Amino acid sequence: MSLQKDIMKPVRGKTLPLILDPDTDAAGLHRLAVKKMTDFNSDLDEGPYVLIYPDTSEVINIPGTSKPFNLREYKTEIGKTYNQIALFICLKSDYDKDASDSDQEVFVRRKRVTEVDLADTLPWEPEHESTPKSTAEKTSTYTQLYAPIVVDEDEDGSQDFNVVPIRADPAKKAVDTSISAAQTIEDLADAIDHNTVSRFNISRSNVWDGAVRGFRRSTFCEKSDLLVRFMDDAGSVEEGIDAGGPRQEFLTLLMSFLQSQPIFEGPPQSRYLVYNAAAIREDEYFMAGKMIAVSIVHGGPGPRFISRDLVNHIAGQPGFCAHVTDEEIGRALSEIELAHSLKSLQDVLLKHSSMLQTAGCFRHVSSVEEKHTVVAEYLTWYTIGRNHSVIERFKDGLASLHFLDALCQHPSVLAPVLCHTDKRLTSVEVERLFLPQLSPAGSNRRTTETMALSFWADYLMDCEEQGPVSLEELFMFITGLKTQPPAGMTPHPCVTFSQETIYPMANTCANTITLPLLETYARFKANMDFGIQNSPGFGCLRNGKRKG
Template identity: 50%
Template sequence: MEYRSSKSKEKQSFNCGKVRLKQERRQVQINIGMMSPQGVDLKPRRGKTLPLFTDPEIAAPVLLERAVQKMRAFNKDMDEGPYILLYPDCSEVVNVPGSEKPFTLAEYKKDLGKAYARITLLFALRNILEEGMIPQTLIRKLSSHLGAQLNSIRLTLWKALGHSSTTQHGQIVISDTEDMGPPKTNTDKTTCYREEMNVTLPAIIANLSQPIDHGRVSRFNISRANVWDGAVRGFKRTSYSENCDMLVKFTDDAGVFEEGIDSGGPRREFLSLLMKNLKDRPIFDGPDGHRFLVYNANAVREDEYYLAGKMIAVSVVHGGPGPHFLSEDLVRYLAGQPSFKATVNLITDEEVGKALEEVRSAYSNCVIENAASVDALREMTMRHSTMLQTAGCLRHVASVEEKKGIVSDYLQWYIIGRNSSVIDRFKEGLSALQFLNALQQHPTLLAPVLCHSEKRLTALELERLFKPDLSPPGSNRRLGESQTLGYWADYLLDCEESQTAVSLEDVLMFATGLTSLPPSGFEPSPGIEFLDDSPFPMANTCSNTLKLPLLESYNVFKSKMDFGMQNSPGFGCY
């Protein structure tokens, strides 16, 4: 797909096969990790844990094969093997622990009592265990097979020496024979398994996108004049599936159909526009950058909360942007984190905001912390007793400090409690493509995708992002290209300093269809080419290629760049 500065656009015919519908087996996400010797022990390797989508009925040998295959795709230096599949306690995966049932992922999950996304299985080279290279691990492995017999012997020996033990059955760790210390509880969960590994955001998104079938498409016909309307029709279509690729076609303002194969550019532009439209929907309240969900009867009838959640999940996993406008408190709640830090300035309802401020203040010009009168606080709470009682936070106050708790409790009810039903529906939509599970598992990495950030694009980021395709050194053309690269770097600096007609976000949108760096990273990597036959810039947004004109001076370059991007609102086709 091409951006062009000219109003006329070439058209290319598009041949689209019928969307094939087929029944798919449910896929679940677990985590697989790699273990290696560390001293006299066997421990997970840092940065070597990856998500894996698989069938819940999978057996141990097939799971091991897929785990090794997945890990090898991200780590080309892996040994050939053979490998052995291990539980977090370093015992081999054969049966479901504590039973004679052959291992399947579904049975293990059932007995473990954890969500699939919180299950981690590991693997290591078989010869490490079989050749006696790790004494401590061999002992633990032996303990896992002999179980209660060895633990009972160990405990009996310890008690025979006159000691007592509060250790529960199954918690004893067998150590070297010369270590005659008391049996220890396995409280150090980092010995064989660490819950949080060094996983990157692009790697998480890449694994969430694995179920997408690139041989099938879900079609979207979008008018830039009403992006939301076209998006709703596309997402509600009976043939739509988030597991299909997205094929987006735009119509211009005059209604002329822009045909072409969507190789990424139109999809990214559509998702960028969709996230921009989403933040202004009536399902959200709160100031810009701190929006939270609110109940809206019409939106409930239209199932807009579910749709909004799905749109966000699909945008992130399909290579688009995150919303970057949700309240941190809402996102923490979605991620299963209990902390709540909202302040009164998030309340847009003037009457509610004024009432809370009065509760916080004992007198009109005196904040309650500076007041000595509990009576003043009681008076304010009783004045607004109906409002506070509705939220369940009206109570008798015995000290001035309790005003913080009253305000905090009300804010939590106002933002979360009263909207719990629509938040739950939003979460159901957000569960598409396992995105909600990933958010709950990696909140530190994924929460910033949803929340507002003060960080803006920089000229240096864009300069480093776009790699130039240069002519051979010493050629006349290479000299012109090098000069243009200097113009390009200065142009970005002028954009950053608001000395141009466009912003850095506009430049990125022109070249890639996105106004911010996507969580998934760019595929393919953005590049720069050079134009001999046009004074205006062009961009192939499907290949993330920006084409710069070779011009005689910086002033001319700047003028043509501004004009070209300002007059290229849509995609053309080459």
């Protein structure tokens, strides 16, 4: 923190994780905090510094007691997990000046969700180079403190799954304006050990089965590179070694298959988790969360189908709007909402008392306006409360590679990775993304390549206008992905040219498409369509060629 306009405020972009022994006292925490901050911020003043709570009182005792500060005891007193704790350092000169300007006694209390402001959810700002890339492993005796996470909890520390606002105040949501999804994922990907691999043998006729076998294998490690081999229907290994392309296609197909699993319900573009006894026995909720985290951090796509409200709940953000697929329940809730008088509301609540009692929201009402609260409580229970155990297990899987931690710290940045978006690829976007590798200017070859490049631009527009091949299918042919992944494209996509073929060729590992040099656009388009439509795999199928 620093003194800004005579008010002590957190400095944006200076949040750092700190690995500590839970029994660390105030002096030890002060020493380690100052050392870490000065190690990673060469622009910091020499000090001296004071260790302070979020309310700017000095860290000496446990607030409200005479007990000397101890991290473990402080965690117990405030009822939060270690990764929800945030403490600050400030210059002693700022602290003394701030103290002299105020004679009011300040005390610490835990905030409800509606009281949280941006000071509690400071985003990492990469331009300040404040967040190191750490390879430190968590152990049972050490814990890691992250920037605080907003959670929906009562004053007694218990999470409330029955009463959640249907709509959140946008001003209360954390805003991440200084970091991109690609930067965040790149930081998470530092944990990947490229010297070890986890192997997957996949048949396109049953991607899910092969994926489950691979993830459950005792040798699987999310921190190892993924080595994917696709098998044809006859069981032989397809040509091509995985240098990135097969992995990208596998993760793309996996996210598509995951959407149809029975652990999800709701509209195709806004799915939420539901209790399924068979899936619990197979631990599929944990598996699904891990698959999503691994896909995103390893350069694949996000699911793009999870309900935004479910994502908000997982990330600890306020706000909720449920989906009800049961027609009978939907009719009952509609009757409650349509009650126009207190007497009619009381009658309809009594009519559906069994349903409401199951959710713990059957009550005596004294005004007709209370109908909205009853419906909100039931919707929250229906989507979150009754599925709480499976959501928590899903979160356990999502915590792989620290993705859940990053999601909670930067919800506005990473939530879109999990949710549906109406944004589609455009021909202009693809044309700008793929850089052409042209022969020297003035050469005969350059002239034919320029002609092919104009054909390529027209072909992209035809694909965008829903031709035989869509832009997503073209992108999949070249990269193994339907669209740009959250982590960005590596290596950068490019266009090359060849007189040795009359059909397109793609190297999905290099994100490269090789265009044929043909005389007319009509022939170019026909050969592009035929080659792409007849090359679904990584081998050579008919005339379209594709390798990983």
